[in-house]
Amino acid sequence: MKKYFVTGIDTDSGKTVASAILVEKLQADYWKPIQAGAPTDSDTIRSLVKGERKIHPEGIVLKAPMSPHAAAKLENINLNLTDIKMPSAEKTLVIEGAGGLMVPINDHEFVIDLAKQFEAEVILVSRNYLGSINHTMLSIDYLKSNGFDIAGIIFNDTPNPETESFILNHSNLPCLGRIDAMPVIDKTSIQSQLQNITL
Template sequence: MNTPIFPTQFVVAGIGTEIGKTIVSTILVEALQADYWKPIQSGALEDSDTEAVRRLISNSGTQFHPEAYRLTEPLSPHAAADIDGVHISLDNIVLPQTSNALVVELAGGLMVPLNERELNIDLVQRWGLPVILVSRNYLGSINHTLLSIDACRSRNIPILGIIFNGPTVTSSESFILSYTNIPCLGRIGQEDTLTKDVIRHYADQFAELIRTR
């Protein structure tokens, strides 16, 4: 059997907000039958990203690890924490112990502030985990994707690859991949409705990639 391309633990990061990190995380969790952890949830506490992933996967092996911070407002973590009277400390955001693979989903992009001095990327660097970057095509997405990649490279954070979510724009994607020399791990189409069957369909594709790369 070939060695999987994915390590045991990795971070799913987006080039911005509403990029599709949770969709990608769900597919990778299902493909790998991995555990899932979103360390910071801002807003939507009754229908969190953890609950969304739980609803959409089919395997019974995934464990869901509790958030380190649950903030009431759908804002940048530093702003949501301020409203809740909470100070986010990186010391309190510790990777869960598990013998399973682990998918970690960030709250927002890499440069999103967690407190007055520290960003999501500081957390990723502290963990020492590689990143899968989720990109989505829109005006400005090339810039946002390249900036996210440069931010990781400046801190020696490995990038496993890019996953494009949503409608394909070949000229944009081709430029990003050729300019950065980072592999495309897959593409997720524009799905009107997300169901377990849709997630399973994409998970099967990613599972095959993992086996054959």
């Protein structure tokens, strides 16, 4: 089973949209290990995919829309990586992280650590904005320095060829696609993006 862990350079990088596109492109299953707040990303994925895709129940659902470590403390939950068990899947599994790489699960573990625990290749979603080069390069440096298997980068939203070229040249990572800005995000617009993904 092929596994991809979708993470982003920040909370609003577009992980859920990228995940929906990947689920349709790869005809894959979807799973959200940690959900904090509502509506859930699983529900969003369900509303965006056309095919009969398997959306696995979340590993853990926390009520407060905040970082998992803080949301878990509000509910008196001692959250640890080993508590989260990957579902059994026959197809490719798209796993969506929560927030950016370094979002804490507890006082010593981070969301990105789930990628290594599940032996999943990391797909980094980079959204173009002022400062995104710095955030993207720092994210890549962390992934490389800590031995993560990186599948590549997806650029999201308004194109910036100079920014994208710099990131790709200096990271030596493949570009897995570019997601166009979508005024309306729905099943139709998600389908229109499938041709832009090269994975």
